[in-house]
Amino acid sequence: MSSPIVKLVAQRVALGIVLLLAVSVLIFAGTQILPGDVAQAILGQSATPESLANLREQLGLNQPAYVRYFQWLGGVLTGDLGTAMSSGQDIATSIKGRLWNTLFLAFWAAIVAVPLAIILGLIAVRYRNGWVDKLISGLALASTSFPEFFIGYVLVYFFAVKWQIFPGISTVYDGMPFGERMQAIALPATALTLVVLAHMMRMTRAAILNVMQSAYVETAELKGLSAFNVIRKHAFPNAIAPIINVVMLNLAYLIVGVVVVEVIFVYPGMGQYLVDHVTKRDVPVVQAVGLIFAAVYISLNIIADIAAIIANPRLRHPK
Amino acid sequence: MADSKAKSGILLDIRNLRIEATVFPPGEAPKNIVLVHDVSLTLEKGKVLGLIGESGAGKSTIGLSSMGYGRGGVRITGGEVILNGRDILKGGKEGFRKLRGREVCYVAQSAAAAFNPAHRLMDQVVEATLLHGTATRAEAEKRAVALFKKLSLPNPETIGERFPHQVSGGQLQRVMTAMALCSEPDLIVFDEPTTALDVTTQIDVLAAIKDAIRDTHVAALYITHDLAVVAQVSDEIMVLRHGRLVEWGGTRQIIKEPRQEYTNALVSVHEIEHQEQKPGTTPFLSVKNVTAAYGRSHIKVLKNVSVDIYPGQTLAVVGESGSGKSTLARAITGLLPPEEGTVTFDGRPLANKLADRPKEDLRQLQMIYQMADVAMNPRQTVGTIIGRPLEFYFGIRGRERDRRVADLLDKIEMGKGFIDRYPAELSGGQKQRVCIARSLAAKPKLIICDEVTSALDPLVAHGILELLLELQKEESVAYLFITHDLATVKSIADSIAVMYRGEVVRYGAKSKVLTPPFDAYTDLLLSSVPEMEIGWLEKAIKGRRMASAGN
Numbered sequence: 003m004s005s006p007i008v009k010l011v012a013q014r015v016a017l018g019i020v021l022l023l024a025v026s027v028l029i030f031a032g033t034q035i036l037p038g039d040v041a042q043a044i045l046g047q048s049a050t051p052e053s054l055a056n057l058r059e060q061l062g063l064n065q066p067a068y069v070r071y072f073q074w075l076g077g078v079l080t081g082d083l084g085t086a087m088s089s090g091q092d093i094a095t096s097i098k099g100r101l102w103n104t105l106f107l108a109f110w111a112a113i114v115a116v117p118l119a120i121i122l123g124l125i126a127v128r129y130r131n132g133w134v135d136k137l138i139s140g141l142a143l144a145s146t147s148f149p150e151f152f153i154g155y156v157l158v159y160f161f162a163v164k165w166q167i168f169p170g171i172s173t174v175y176d177g178m179p180f181g182e183r184m185q186a187i188a189l190p191a192t193a194l195t196l197v198v199l200a201h202m203m204r205m206t207r208a209a210i211l212n213v214m215q216s217a218y219v220e221t222a223e224l225k226g227l228s229a230f231n232v233i234r235k236h237a238f239p240n241a242i243a244p245i246i247n248v249v250m251l252n253l254a255y256l257i258v259g260v261v262v263v264e265v266i267f268v269y270p271g272m273g274q275y276l277v278d279h280v281t282k283r284d285v286p287v288v289q290a291v292g293l294i295f296a297a298v299y300i301s302l303n304i305i306a307d308i309a310a311i312i313a314n315p316r317l318r319h320p321k
Numbered sequence: 322m323a324d325s326k327a328k329s330g331i332l333l334d335i336r337n338l339r340i341e342a343t344v345f346p347p348g349e350a351p352k353n354i355v356l357v358h359d360v361s362l363t364l365e366k367g368k369v370l371g372l373i374g375e376s377g378a379g380k381s382t383i384g385l386s387s388m389g390y391g392r393g394g395v396r397i398t399g400g401e402v403i404l405n406g407r408d409i410l411k412g413g414k415e416g417f418r419k420l421r422g423r424e425v426c427y428v429a430q431s432a433a434a435a436f437n438p439a440h441r442l443m444d445q446v447v448e449a450t451l452l453h454g455t456a457t458r459a460e461a462e463k464r465a466v467a468l469f470k471k472l473s474l475p476n477p478e479t480i481g482e483r484f485p486h487q488v489s490g491g492q493l494q495r496v497m498t499a500m501a502l503c504s505e506p507d508l509i510v511f512d513e514p515t516t517a518l519d520v521t522t523q524i525d526v527l528a529a530i531k532d533a534i535r536d537t538h539v540a541a542l543y544i545t546h547d548l549a550v551v552a553q554v555s556d557e558i559m560v561l562r563h564g565r566l567v568e569w570g571g572t573r574q575i576i577k578e579p580r581q582e583y584t585n586a587l588v589s590v591h592e593i594e595h596q597e598q599k600p601g602t603t604p605f606l607s608v609k610n611v612t613a614a615y616g617r618s619h620i621k622v623l624k625n626v627s628v629d630i631y632p633g634q635t636l637a638v639v640g641e642s643g644s645g646k647s648t649l650a651r652a653i654t655g656l657l658p659p660e661e662g663t664v665t666f667d668g669r670p671l672a673n674k675l676a677d678r679p680k681e682d683l684r685q686l687q688m689i690y691q692m693a694d695v696a697m698n699p700r701q702t703v704g705t706i707i708g709r710p711l712e713f714y715f716g717i718r719g720r721e722r723d724r725r726v727a728d729l730l731d732k733i734e735m736g737k738g739f740i741d742r743y744p745a746e747l748s749g750g751q752k753q754r755v756c757i758a759r760s761l762a763a764k765p766k767l768i769i770c771d772e773v774t775s776a777l778d779p780l781v782a783h784g785i786l787e788l789l790l791e792l793q794k795e796e797s798v799a800y801l802f803i804t805h806d807l808a809t810v811k812s813i814a815d816s817i818a819v820m821y822r823g824e825v826v827r828y829g830a831k832s833k834v835l836t837p838p839f840d841a842y843t844d845l846l847l848s849s850v851p852e853m854e855i856g857w858l859e860k861a862i863k864g865r866r867m868a869s870a871g872n
Contacts, residue, residue, distance in 0.1 A: 217434035224388060225422035225449035239439035315439055315484045 006320055010311050018304040025296040026078070030071050033285045043283050044087055074289070083290040088282040093290045097275070101294065103174060104264070104271035107187050108256035111194040115256075116249055119199050123206025123245075124238065128230050130211065139207070142200035154193045154266040161189055172267040190267040194260065198252040205248035209241035216240070243310035250306035257302075258295045332405065332507055332540050333364040333387055339399030340382050340391070340564075356382050356395065357564040366507065367538040371555035371572070373548055373587070375778035376749075379564035380544045384510040387542065388425045389417040405507065422449030426501035430513040432493035436485035442496055443481025450504040461503060468499035471536065472529040491522035495529050502537055509534075511543045515550060519641035519805060520849040527553060527851075528862050546778060548587055549851035552576050553858040560584045576853050586780060588853065593786060593812040597831045600816060604629035605799070606653070606767060611662035613652050622648045623659070624823045630767060633797035637814035637831075639804060639846065645823040646803045650769045653801070654686055684714045687760035691772035693752035697744045703730075703755050704740035710762040729758040732795070733788060750781035754788065761792065769801045774809055786812050807850050811835070819843050 041057040042049055058064050062073070077084060083093035122142065126135040145153070162170030168188045178186075213219065214237055222236040261273035268274070272291060279287040311317055340357035357379040364370050372380040386397055389409050401408045409420060421427075426449065429435035436445060447461035456464065462481070469477035472495040485493060494514055501509045514530060515523040531554050534541055545551050551558060551572075558575040560567040560583065568581045579585045606629070613623040623645050630636050638646045651657035653664055655675035664671045666685065672678045687710075690696040697706055707726045711717040717725060727737045733754040744752055753773060760768050770789070774782035790813060793800065802813055810817060810831075817834040819827040821842045827834055839847065848861050 217429060217431060218437040220392070221427070221429060221435045221445075222437070222448075223421070224390060224427040226418040226420070226452060227422075227448075228418060236437050236439075240437065316486050319484050319487060321487050 007311060007317055010317065011308050014304050014307045014311075018300050022297055022300050025300070026075060026293055027071070029289055029292045029296070030067075030074060033289055034067055036285070043285070078290075078293065084286040086279065086284055086287050088279065088284045088287075093287055097272070097290060097294070099176065100270060100272050100275045103269065104257055104260060104273065106183070107190055107194070107260065107264075107269065107271060108253065110184070110187060111191040111198070111256050112253055114191065115195040115198050115252070116202065118195070119202035119249075120206050120245065122199075123203045123210065124230075124233055126203070126207045127210045127214065127233055127237070130207075135207075138203065139200075142203045145196040146198075146200035148196075150193060150197050150262050151266055153196050154190070154263055157189045157193055158266075170267070172269040174270060187269070190260075190263050190269055193263050193266075194256055197263075198255060202245075202248055202252055206241070206245050209244040210237045213237045213240045239313075242313045246309045246313065247306045250302045250309075254299045254302040257298050330365050331363050332366045333362075333542075334403040335360065335362045335383070335386070335400065336403070337361055337400040338383065338386060338397070338402065340379070340386060340395060341398045342391075342393065342395045355564065357386075359400075360561070360564070360566050361400075362559060362569070364508070364540055364542065367540055368557070369534060369541045369543055369555040371543045371545065371551035371558040372561060373545055373551050373558060374561035374567075375546060375780065377563065378561040380546075380561055381512050382564075383561070384512055384542045384544045385427075387508060387510060388421050388427065390421070419453070422506075423453040423455065423504055424506055425508045425510065426504060426506040428494075428497050428501050428509060428511045428514045431517045432497040432514075433485065433490055433517075435497060436493060438485055440484075441481065442483055442485065442488065446481060446496065446500040446503050449500070453504060455504060464505075465499060465503050468502050468533070469496070471533055472496075472499055473525075474499075489522075491518055491526050494518060494526050498526075498530055498533060502533060502539065505537075505539075507540060509539055509541045511541055511545075513545050516545065516547070520807075520851075521641055521845055523550070524849045524851070524858070524861060528858055530554065531858065547851065548576065549853045549857075552853055552855055553851065560587065573855060576855075593783075593790065595790065595812055595814075598631075598634050598815045600629075600634065600830065601631045604631050605667055606630040607665045608649070608653060609663050609665065611649075611652050611659040611664065613648060613657055613659045615648075615657070621660075622823050623652060625662070626652075626820075626823075626825050627662075628818050628825065628828060630799050630801060631815075632766065633793060633799055634815040635793070635800040635802050635813050637802045637804060637810040637817045638820060639807060639810055639817060640820035641805060641846075643822075644820040646805075646820055647771055648823075649820070650688070650771055650801065650803060654688065654769065680714065684710075684763045685766045686769065687763050687765040687767070688769045688771065689753070689756050689760050689773045691775050693749065693756045693773075693776075694744060696756055697752065699744050701743075702740065703742050703744070703747075706744075706755060707758045707762055710759060714763050725762070729762055732761065732792065733758045748781075749777055750784060753777065753785055757785075757788065757792070761796065761798070764796075765798060767799045767801060769803070771803045772805070773802075775804065775806065782809070789813065807847060819846065 041054050041061060041063055045053055045057060062070065074084070081094055083097065085091065086093050086096065122138050126138045129135050158170040161168045169186055170189070172186045172190050174183055174186050210233060214233075219232060219236055222232045227235065257272075260271060261277060263269070264271045264273035265277055272294070276288065276291045279291070338357055338360045339355065341353055341355050343351050344354055345351045360379070360383060362370065362383075372384060374380050382391070382395060385392065386402055387404065389397070389402070389412070391397060397410060402410050404420065404424060409416060412420070436442070443462060443465060446465045447458065450456050450461040450464070451458060465481060466477050469480055474480050474492055474495055480488065480492075480496070488496065498514070511530065515526050518526060527550065534554070541554075543551055543555050548558075555572055557570065558572050559569040560575065560581070562583055568575065568579065568584045570580075575584060576588055579588050608626060608628045611623055611626045612621055614621045626645070626649060628636060628638075628649075638649060640646050648657060652659045655671070655673065655678055658673035666682065671682060704723065704726050707729050708722045711722050711725055723740070726740060730737060730739055735751060735754055739747075739751075739755075744755070747755065774785050777785060786809065789800065792798065800813070802810070804810060814831045816830050817828070818825045819834065819842065827840055827843050834843070835847075845865060848864060851857065
């Protein structure tokens with residue numbers, strides 16, 4: 003009975019894997035095209051042709067690119083992301099904590115932003131074209147239009163400097179109590195929420211308004227349902243697919259696009275880790291982080307696709 | 322006084338109803354128009370009043386006013402709507418919500434669109450009952466199952482677990498009737514409940530609705546443009562035109578002794594006396610053993626279909642939706658290349674694919690569609706639309722083109738003044754005429770008419786058919802006339818092909834096809850066409866030999 007769904011989901015997952023492989027090739031190729039190589043970067047000014055050749059031999063850089071690609075890929079698949087050049091540390095180990103921090107921040111930002119955006123969208127539809135709708139849309143658009151660093155600094159100015167409610171620097175460490183951790187991420191999470199809110203809210207509003215034209219919405223109104231229940235029970239379930247899509251895009255942004263916010267609040271997440279190592283030209287780290295970001299992005303989009311498939315009653319309950 | 326009214330058995334009393342809307346004509350300032358002028362009606366408990374008229378008559382608007390509902394920007398600006406002894410217009414939003422789905426329920430034209438695709442049928446059927454708290458869920462579901470049985474739905478116990486897309490159109494329409502009856506209202510507004518159905522399905526739904534009304538003693542406003550249909554179910558009929566009352570009387574009086582000229586025009590049979598032409602010796606277009614399917618599907622939409630078309634004659638293709646009528650047109654025009662079989666034109670085979678056909682072949686086969694307004698570019702003027710084939714096929718431009726366009730406009734009985742108009746400024750009938758002129762401009766041998774009169778009001782459709790016959794005489798063009806409407810077939814055809822599930826089940830000259838003995842399907846099709854006769858429905862149901870496929 004659920005065979006069409008299983009097939010469609012399997013297709014999406016397979017496509018995602020192929021896509022991820024293609025991205026890994028691109029990331030690898032991209033870092034190869036950059037002038038200079040790891041050996042040069044390590045030796046820097048002290049490089050002599052002999053020492054370069056020796057180091058290349060040692061690092062296996064003499065082998066053709068595709069061999070190195072498969073070695074890298076093989077390492078990635080077994081959980082070995084290589085060693086950071088700048089610090090000599092194992093990348094997988096140092097990323098683990100960072101990734102956890104980023105996910106923690108994204109999770110709490112999403113917990114606030116997603117329901118808030120959807121509820122605001124529902125309210126905007128309920129009072130469409132009235133002042134409530136215009137106020138919600140206006141504020142949401144304004145918060146999105148400000149660059150995130152601006153929002154970040156404004157938040158720091160008021161909440162950290164003037165009123166001193168939350169810390170301006172979001173330092174977190176292992177074993178930090180949950181309450182303190184939450185207090186530390188309050189400002190970056192707020193900044194992220196404000197950035198992603200409008201996009202999801204506007205999409206919710208547009209998707210539901212589209213459905214509001216349907217005959218079944220009229221049917222619901224003629225049953226005597228209140229305006230809000232018509233939207234919640236009859237319009238929203240049919241607008242869910244586009245809403246899930248935009249929510250997933252924004253979740254991906256919360257994980258992948260937090261670079262600026264993490265840097266502002268000196269939050270030890272993936273974004274800061276990436277920025278630090280880009281400045282140090284630490285190629286293996288950049289590759290690893292790039293690949294993880296791509297994986298997050300692709301998987302969230304697959305989840306969005308699958309959710310949209312499952313949300314469709316025609317696919318869920320075939321004739 | 323209100324109490325005495327209620328006791329006297331009057332359920333609904335609409336007095337001097339006036340309904341307005343704001344329209345936004347292109348390029349002009351918004352203006353107010355009056356949709357319903359001063360209409361009054363009364364309806365007794367348990368009675369059925371038919372509201373009939375052409376599109377724009379205000380039937381649905383009046384029907385919905387009994388629920389205090391206006392579609393789009395429609396506003397009730399005057400009069401009283403007294404339901405169960407109180408003026409509901411004074412109740413405000415809260416009052417409307419309390420009566421909708423409880424005292425008055427609504428059955429829409431297209432149940433397929435009116436059911437929410439995301440919820441199971443049962444949840445939607447009992448929703449209003451639960452909302453208004455008139456029964457517990459278990460009671461409401463029991464009531465619903467009983468109604469499913471009464472409306473002779475298959476598997477009444479389990480059909481509620483299905484989703485709307487898992488149920489056929491005719492069944493959905495009955496489920497919608499059950500939904501309206503479930504909260505045991507005093508009044509149901511039926512808004513063209515069978516118009517979107519095939520004739521063979523319509524008859525079953527109509528019978529089910531009629532029985533349900535009789536057994537539950539609910540009152541009803543039955544809105545339709547089809548007098549023959551309304552004559553089967555209503556006690557009284559009200560004829561409306563342009564938002565005004567034309568005539569109101571008992572069903573028998575309206576259909577037998579109409580007092581107004583307009584009613585008379587609606588009631589009189591619009592059959593055109595069309596003398597059948599004997600087929601010539603050689604057809605110019607032959608469809609031989611064509612089999613076709615969409616995509617890589619194993620379901621063949623056309624199975625071994627063969628028909629011939631003779632110069633200057635009309636072949637009518639009839640059948641219900643899904644029988645393959647339009648697919649046959651697509652196969653002939655090359656839009657859907659057949660898997661097997663050939664289409665020969667003037668003794669030579671036509672290329673299967675549209676892309677492989679030379680311009681000359683394209684010119685010889687033109688099409689007219691059901692929906693005239695979407696078949697025209699809304700941003701082009703009538704002159705550009707009709708002039709396009711002249712430029713494309715004959716390279717005629719400039720003043721010569723304008724002269725030809727004017728000639729064509731003359732042929733379709735529209736004046737030169739229309740050259741600079743846009744489609745949005747035309748009425749439905751005028752749009753279809755422009756489409757006819759466009760196809761004629763190519764001087765084709767064959768015009769394929771796909772349900773060209775189905776979306777039009779009967780009187781307008783009548784005019785279009787007369788025009789087509791007239792043009793056939795003048796231009797000796799042949800028609801492949803696709804329709805589900807047998808009255809149209811009788812008016813225009815020389816030969817008829819009856820299609821059923823992708824096959825031609827009966828084919829030949831009109832007189833032969835319409836003369837008994839019939840095969841089972843043709844019999845079903847012919848006996849399902851409503852006749853303007855009280856008691857026709859019961860007779861027709863009794864005399865049937867096979868059940869319709871839409872059930």
